[in-house]
Amino acid sequence: MAKQKITLAVTGLNNTDNPGPGVPVIRGVKDSEEFDVRVVGLVYENLEPGIYMEGLCDRIFQVPYPSAGSEELIERIEHIHQQEKIDVLIPNFDSELFSFMKYEKRLAEKGIRTFLPTLKQFQEREKDKLPEYGKKYGVKVPNGLNLGNLSQLNEIEKRFDYPIMVKGQFYDAYKSFNIEQATQAFHKIASKWGLPVIVQEFVSGTEVNVVALGDGNGNTVAAVPMRKQYITDKGKAWGGITIADEKMLELTRSLIQKTKWKGGMELELIKTNAGDYYLVEINPRIPAWVYLAVGAGQNIPEALIKLALGMEVKPMTDYKIGKMFVRYSYDMIVDLERFATISINKEI
Amino acid sequence: MQISEEIKISDNGFVFNSRTGESFSLNPMGLEMIKMIAIDNGFDEIRESILEKYDVDELAFEKDFYEFLAMLKHHQLTQQGNPLDFV
Known part of the structure; x- marks a missing residue:
């Protein structure tokens, strides 16, 4: 053909x-x-x-x-x-x-x-609205606080134990172990990404992600879970492996179904030693490690193009487990x- | 104690947990023991087999074996129906 x-x-x-x-x-x-x-x-x-x-x-x-x-x-x-x-x-x-x-x-x-996702879908998953999002869709999320100015930093010690994560609205995240580090992170992030700066409870566990594609009608067209194997100092996966984690897939399907998510997405999760999953971020687009999903059998970019062109796409449910990606510089x-x-x- | 379904054991001692993505390397003795556990051998069968093949006394074997089991459990490579079942 x-x-x-x-x-x-x-x-x-x-x-x-x-x-x-x-x-x-x-x-x-x-x-x-x-x-x-x-x-x-x-x-x-x-x-x-x-x-x-x-x-x-x-x-x-x-x-x-x-x-x-x-x-x-x-x-x-x-x-x-x-x-x-x-x-x-x-x-x-x-x-x-x-x-x-x-x-x-x-x-x-x-x-x-x-x-693309709708404006509502895009805005309700923003980092500063994550606690409300978790409550609305029944997903565990870390406790959070939005800092609109420097004086609110005092709130941190009343509400959190260290370490904490200090994050920008779009990018950047710093782990802080005391108020001095948190203040420094606040300034760095506020000057680059503006306010609010988001403070999150630090959840200890394994970093796992899902790349997924929703058709806008509540159906999950593709979903591949991955465990980060090598993480850079910027927190980016430099190596990862596809895993057979049904709980992560269930969580993804449930979120896509409840939100009727349209487009590519990445769920960033922490799996605790107790086996709980905390949603720490939803990226409203295809992530940089998407080629792992392609290599594992789900060509998400191709499926997204088909959906954009109004073509029918059958949900992809199979993928190869234990496929790895290893990044390199050249x-x-x-x-x-x-x-x-x-x-x-x-x-x- | 059983080796969880999602654990893949290679003949070269590479052990992969397909649910968590974790992987481990076993030495030949560890590989031999995990393979015996995986095919539902009980403690007595494993002890007999190891004592027969290797120059090790019973007490040392028992200590090392239970340490090995604890390690498997710690890394979530096993599933245990009855908590009183050690093997």
Whole structure:
């Protein structure tokens, strides 16, 4: 059967030590037996490694940060669309999702399909609302406190035992063992990601994650659980293994069913020694380790494209247990010309 | 005591818990014992087999064996129906 030709636009080509999901998403899509994909890479910075990876993207365009204004970002996408005729767009950063959700309809009218959570789904799982989320959907979550200013730091010692986790709204998390460390973490995070800064009870246990895809009607189209085997100092999985944990899958299916989650997601969980699961975060997008799911038998990026195109997708329930991913770093030698072109022309 | 269903034991001594993702390495003696436990051998059968094959006294075997069982239990490699059943 001939493969269906599509043009896919993807962000998150920053394959650094805190990698974006763009490159693994593209790898997954290139493995597809149903789509012949032309890839348009959308980058914010001119040193995102995906720009320089041979055979990854057919075109590259630099786009303005969402912080410069959603309107500007969308106008740039529309301008790129005039040249490239984008069929599907997969945004891969938490911080840009709001803009794409807000303009989902406008993009769709132009022929750019997305498959994103609704604004309600996106907002209710935000880190500063996690306690309410846990209560509403019957999931254990760590106790939390939102700090709107520095004076609230005094509250910490009244409500928590150390250590605690101090987290930003979008990224960054620091384990703090005393008020001095917590104050330092507060300043670091507030200056980078703004307020509130979130304080969470530290739950001791094993870090396990699930990558999943919801169809927006309450059905889980794909779900693969993974245990982090090697964790970087930024808390990112540098190695992981698929596991046969039915409780994690049940929790995922239940959350997707109750919330009618639409799109890719990652559940970050802590499994305690007592066997309890605490939900510490929901990332409203495909995570950077998604290629492990592809390797284990569930091509989540391909399924997401199908859903975006309105195609029928049968739920995938099988995956290979004990499949591992091991990340590595690799020095690419590139010509100055490519760097100069993206820097000056904002496209390649 | 039984080895949990999700535990996969390789002939080279690599033990993988498919539910938790943890893995362990056993030396040849550990491998021999876990294999015997896995096929439902009782304490007496395992003791007899080990004492016959290796130069070890009964007391030393018993001490090491129960230490090994405690380790298996600690790493959640076993399931125990009756808590009074040691093997």
